[in-house]
Amino acid sequence: MNEVRKIIHIDMDAFYASVEQRDNPEYRGKPLAVGSSPSQRGVVAAASYEARKFGIHSAIASSMAVAKCPHLIIVRPRFEVYRSISAQIHTIFKRYTDIFEPVALDEAYLDVSENKQNIPYASTIARLIRAEIFAETNLTASAGISINKFLAKMASGINKPNGMKVILPEDAIAFVESLPIEKFHGIGKVTAAKMQSLGIRTGADLKERSLNFLVQQFGKSGQYYYNIARAQDERIVEPNRIRKSIGAENSFALDLSDKATILMELEQIAETLHERLEKHQTSGRTLTLKVKFSDYQQITRSRTFGSSINSLDTIITEAIALLGTIELGDRSIRLLGISLSNLDNVQTSQIIQLPLFQL
Template sequence: MVEKQRKIIHIDMDAFYASVEQRDHPQLRGQPVVVGGNPDSRGVVATCSYEARRFGIHSAMSCARAYRLCPQAVFVRPRFDAYQRVSQQIREIFFSYTDLVEPLSLDEAYLDVTTNKAKMQSATWVAQNICKEIRQQTHLTASAGVSYNKFLAKIASDVKKPAGLTVVTPEQAESFIEQLPIRRFHGVGRVTEKKMKALGIHTGADLRRHSLVELNKNFGKAGQYYFNIARGIDLRPVVPNRIRKSIGKETTLGEDITDISQMLTIIGDLSQRVGALLERKQTSGMTLTLKVKYADFQTVTRSFSHEKAIETAEDILKIAESLLQKTDAGNRAVRLLGVTVSHLTTDIVAVESQQMDLPFGSLTQIEL
């Protein structure tokens, strides 16, 4: 089976929420900005500026820890209406080049520009023009990855952040993948990374040396996916207006409880189960929802959306803990708890039934 000769772009805005805040509030420019909860709360970091990242701050970190790392940081509450307006501006730019746009979140999307409205032969030119228009119209920067499939385009967009452009041609794919640390592979979470390293898999080159039989034995159905991406094979199309899915777990308690520590233990278990499902499906999500049903059967939900993907049990638990504080749990008895990750960053990966072991050179040369 030969990979279609496609031209795929992945656009990822740079520190999106924080950059919007710095643009709209000039006094924040050049400052370490943290978008999320208050530093004296149990809130978490949604995103932060590059100035804050130099101190080791990152998304899903507790705001209290972020403050300890950088006491001079400026903490601001998210303004999702503002981010959505800018996101719509950016998508209009995308649609001026192609109708095959698959948004992953407010700040990133895949574009299939194999044929495009600008009639440009080079996807690199299209990506350059898009990033230029984004800067001109929104005064924000974006990074872009260009390749012949979604897997490579997404990884490439993260290589030269901020305001970078990386192209991975079919001829470059093998060496590009071979050098990638296994943690950079989308769909390889912390648990899988640990298991892979125990098997001697540290890079893409190590992963490619393992047969499909070995990968299936150790990773089940996901083995085919790992086998394919190690060879630069990703047949997923760019799907416009795709249906959002969610992954979640909930449990009805044997008896009503008011003890917060008990609730956190239960939420921790649910987080582990949802995190394992995300890893098994090779996906992540942008929004976490905590569901609480009180003893009188009243149900409430609290949600939090990240700029970057929620993909591990640790991410889920941190956010769920802060959301629990926004309910009456503890003051009121609770009979059910649930956590759900939604706005998934990928469709659930469907593996091919047959083995595909193509040389990288099997793709006809195309101009990216």
């Protein structure tokens, strides 16, 4: 019989927004969003709990957020500050285990099956970590504790903010069976809608479907859905994850239609990508160009090379060549992005979610 794992998912509460409210007393208790302004056609990167009461959440357009809450405060993100605090939090993790996997600046999985302080209960470790985070950063975190990553992730959202939840092994199946399908981590809105159209509305409904049926309907993801319906998740906590790609992109305040301006912006994005490649001392074989038009249609074009590339001149030349394969017509562009994948073996112990917009 396999030894039961002890996995903790730590999730900071409204992280970016909470940092801004911590550092600016005048923002406390008020609806606040971190992002760019409606005049820049920006989006919300994070929303305070006061803002969430108005239906404001990350990725919503700033203009829509202001329409929902006219007195919403919007502040520009300070990613260097957020990264610094995230590093502080990781130092706290290391007091208990070196086996932790950051999946963003504000969340991480920890495997405490064996831990540095020989504490028998994962719930005790989670409680101590949350207390130390608050003592050292004056920010709150929520935690989920269970036997695998999926259950720990689901548990961390149950008693937010500033709470924790334990899902014991004997309760795992019942918990999953009772869960509405749209609440499952890894099942997005489109997939949830398709499942509901197939009569799958809860974890219990999902569990009734065969593996063949789920693979036929959802492709490779069918195996994952089959497993989580049974509270099974064999993914390990990976302290060093292989970075799959490095990219840069920019969303524009005004749509681009002039070709010279488009090429200039493309070069600037290529320069940002090149800087990131240099920082990680890597190169890659597949270059991908992303173009999003003003009507939100998105097109990508890729080219894979026989050997790895990372020179700025090559990135610019090939990105422009890929752009030439897209029929622009009279359409204007709202976003451009370039990424490099099939990277030379680069590991990072801190996976950082880069913003989807530049400010």
